[in-house]
Amino acid sequence: MLSNIINWSGRNRFLVLLATLFIVVGGVFAVLRTPIDALPDLSDVQVIVYTEYPGQAPQVVEDQVTYPLTTAMLSVPKSKVVRGFSFFGASFVYIIFEDGTDIYWARSRVLEYLNFAAGRMPRGITPQIGPDATGVGWV
Known part of the structure; x- marks a missing residue:
């Protein structure tokens, strides 16, 4: 042959x-x-919500801040995963979106739902949206 x-x-x-x-x-x-990138961004589109609740134990932060924010963020359109973490005086909520979602569209939807959830926060507590960066940007 x-x-x-x-x-x-x-x-x-x-x-x-x-x-x-x-x-x-x-x-x-x-x-x-072929486009060339030294560090191609293969990470998911995610938006981080950070909230400070000074002087409070993690359980209090979980009950009064993280849980209400997490449940509000579950209904954000195109959200795939919502994870909440509570620490001494701080709360982080990570909203991970479906592939192909525009980061700016995702951030604006999270801001809309944050305004909705603000009424369920303790007095004087204001959730803040994280910086406009990807997971690769944090390396």
């Missing part, structure tokens, strides 16, 4: 040369059109 391919290639040098030329031109075209 291999000898047949070699014999055919020897008899049809022009076709082999033409096929090789097409492959080389296609390869050069693909290399020039």
Whole structure:
């Protein structure tokens, strides 16, 4: 079988040369059109909500801040996962969106739902949206 391919290639040098030329031109075209990034952003679209509740234990922060925010963020359109973390005097809520969601659209939806959830927060507590960055930006 291999000898047949070699014999055919020897008899049809022009076709082999033409096929090789097409492959080389296609390869050069693909290399020039391929975007190159040192650190490609493969992370999910996420929005972080940070809230300070000074002097409070994690259980109090969980009950009065993290849980109301997490339940409000569950209904954000295109949200895939909502995770809440409570610490001494601080709360983090991570909203992870479906692939292909625009980060600015996601941030504006989270702000809308934060305004809705603000009425369920303790007096003087204001949730803040995190910086406009991806997970790769934090490395």
